[in-house]
């Protein structure tokens with residue numbers, strides 16, 4: 001939504017194409033046929049009530065659920081039978097809700113930790129990351145435990161950018177953070193979009209997601225029940241109100 005001058009990307013191979021995806025945790029059947037398409041360079045928001053299956057969708061993309069069925073293509077490559085590390089090497093970066101910052105390491109050590117993904121573009125340099133997140137530059141020598149929640153969240157995203165991943169899966173990054181930090185995260189998403197990253201973000205915070213996304217999907221009971229583009233957002237507000245109470 002931020003820049004209207006996007007090329008028509010309809011003919012490109014999707015960055016992510018999910019069809020009829022089902023997923024289970026043990027005996028528990030959680031995803032019941034999820035369909036979703038994300039084009040290269042798009043920012044797509046996945047909305048839904050608690051327990052709708054948004055985190056499970058991200059985990060299924062990464063091969064982190066129990067079993068999965070259906071089709072899940074990343075840049076045209078079928079990944080349904082691949083293990084997690086092979087999926088990551090296709091250029092996917094997953095930022096889970098639990099941020100996974102190593103508390104005994106410094107901010108910079110956390111940044112230097114992830115290995116570069118094979119066969120993907122070069123990751124962002126530490127200097128580029130510090131230019132994008134001045135807070136992290138100031139805190140580069142601080143131990144993980146001394147970082148604020150907002151700083152840890154930025155570090156968790158920044159760490160993925162180091163790997164060279166171009167498709168980013170971000171789970172509720174704004175959750176529980178102060179408004180000033182949420183604004184910084186919104187600027188980060190805008191910058192990533194300008195740099196051509198493809199972003200899928202799960203959000204509970206509709207006001208954070210609404211101005212950032214090119215398109216929206218809404219999940220309920222392990223299926224997509226709505227999808228629309230940013231230009232349809234106003235018209236869809238009554239439906240969203242009903243589905244999400246926003």
Ligand SMILES: Nc1ncnc2c1ncn2[C@@H]1O[C@H](COP(=O)(O)OP(=O)(O)OP(=O)(O)O)[C@@H](O)[C@H]1O
Pocket residue numbers: 025028030048049050051052053054055056057
């Ligand atoms: N490890 C697990 N084992 C069994 N069931 C799970 C597991 N994790 C999630 N579930 C169930 O799967 C369903 C979808 O959960 P999921 O975490 O994907 O929801 P969500 O949309 O991310 O919502 P929220 O983050 O608000 O909880 C829920 O009914 C949840 O109870």
Ligand SMILES: [Mg+2]
Pocket residue numbers: 054055056
């Ligand atoms: Mg979740």
